[in-house]
Amino acid sequence: VLLVIMATLGVIIFRVASEAGNLLSEDPANNALYTSIVSSILNSAAIMILGFVYEKIAYILTNWENHRTQTVYDDSLIIKLFAFQFVNNYASLVYIAFFKEGVSENGMLGHSDWTDSCGYKDENGADQCYPMLVLQVAVLLIMKPMPKFFK
Numbered sequence: 763v764l765l766v767i768m769a770t771l772g773v774i775i776f777r778v779a780s781e782a783g784n785l786l787s788e789d790p791a792n793n794a795l796y797t798s799i800v801s802s803i804l805n806s807a808a809i810m811i812l813g814f815v816y817e818k819i820a821y822i823l824t825n826w827e828n829h830r831t832q833t834v835y836d837d838s839l840i841i842k843l844f845a846f847q848f849v850n851n852y853a854s855l856v857y858i859a860f861f862k863e864g865v866s867e868n869g870m871l872g873h874s875d876w877t878d879s880c881g882y883k884d885e886n887g888a889d890q891c892y893p894m895l896v897l898q899v900a901v902l903l904i905m906k907p908m909p910k911f912f913k
Contacts, residue, residue, distance in 0.1 A: 769808040769812060806906070809854075813850055816847075
């Protein structure tokens with residue numbers, strides 16, 4: 763679970779750094795779009811890689827536990843896989859939906875200049891994170907089945 767949190771924080775730090783330094787484009791509007799797309803792709807790749815790695819680790823750990831019955835073995839494996847996959851797949855979406863707006867207003871880790879804005883403003887000038895959430899879900903839906911196409 764800590765690996766998932768670290769991967770999510772890594773993507774957030776990438777977003778903050780690329781938006782602050784206009785790394786991907788000189789135009790701030792294009793930079794926000796490019797940063798959103800690249801960070802969504804990086805996050806999706808991290809989700810798939812961590813899911814693959816943890817599935818292998820979960821089987822090894824469950825075998826190492828040496829359960830007496832197949833039912834107890836299966837229950838232990840299901841709990842491990844479900845807990846990790848849930849956190850792995852939804853951590854970034856929860857961040858965008860519930861925490862990103864606060865980070866865009868107050869800054870990150872007490873630094874007001876380290877902001878992770880959503881890149882979209884409503885008519886009152888407030889950040890709107892809904893388009894970013896839609897982009898993240900769309901990239902996840904496109905990238906998750908990709909490895910199955912190349913088997």
